[in-house]
Amino acid sequence: MEAPVNKKTFPKGGPREKVLKHGVAALTDEELLALFLRIGRPGIPVIELARELLTHFGSLYWLLSADFKQFNAVRGIGVATFTQFSAIAELARRYYYAQVMSEPHLRSTEMTKTFLQSQLDGEEREVFIVVFLNNQHQIIKSLRMFAGTLSHVEVHPREIVREAIKINAAAVILSHNHPSGLAEPSEADKVITERIIKSCNFMEIRVLDHIVVGRGECVSFAERGWI
Secondary structure, eight states: OOOOOOOOSOOOTTTHHHHHOOOOGGOOOHHHHHHHHHHTTTTTTHHHHHHHHHHHHHSSHHHHHHHHHHHTTTTTOHHHHHHHHHHHEEEHHHHHHHHHHHSOOOOHHHHHHHHHHHTHHHSSSSSEEEEOTTTOOOOEEEEEEOOOOOOOOOHHHHOOOOOOHHHHOSEEEEEEEOOOOOOOOHHHHHHHHHHHHHHHHHHHHHTEEEEEOOSOOOOEEEHTOOO
């Protein structure tokens, strides 16, 4: 039997009732966050606490991307809440991975961007991901191939080609993150992309895109006309 609703925490007409009547998509960011917080602080209802957190961090995105030091600066928010929110972010990451891997093919650049952003958000160093596809653009697998520092990752085109041949991939999508938050590709990004394209061309492997992930934004080489 489901436990009774704590009316002091969620009054009549609150988020839980709203979900039952209208579905979870009808919730505001504050109401959705309040469901996970469950309780407020002494003298502060949970909805007000949720509003305070969103105001402090700026958005749900920045809230779920915050590290423990940033969380610890907010009064009344401790280890339990931080670990819970970190788990929510990881759950979303795994959900997007499972969703994309279950699709017959990548339907759009936007879908690809959403997937790659979910995989690279919150990384504190540069990580280079390669998505391997067959000749019908169905995903064979997505692999984190290289990891580096805050501002640099060393990428080896031969390793990408070797992996593509091993799993019989016909095409690849490249992606890496900028921990600084700015998604605009650097000259070094453009140079390594050209090197990878040249290496892949020798084995008739197509490079479909290179997507650079920043904080809340992505840049697609294909959309810019660079590939």
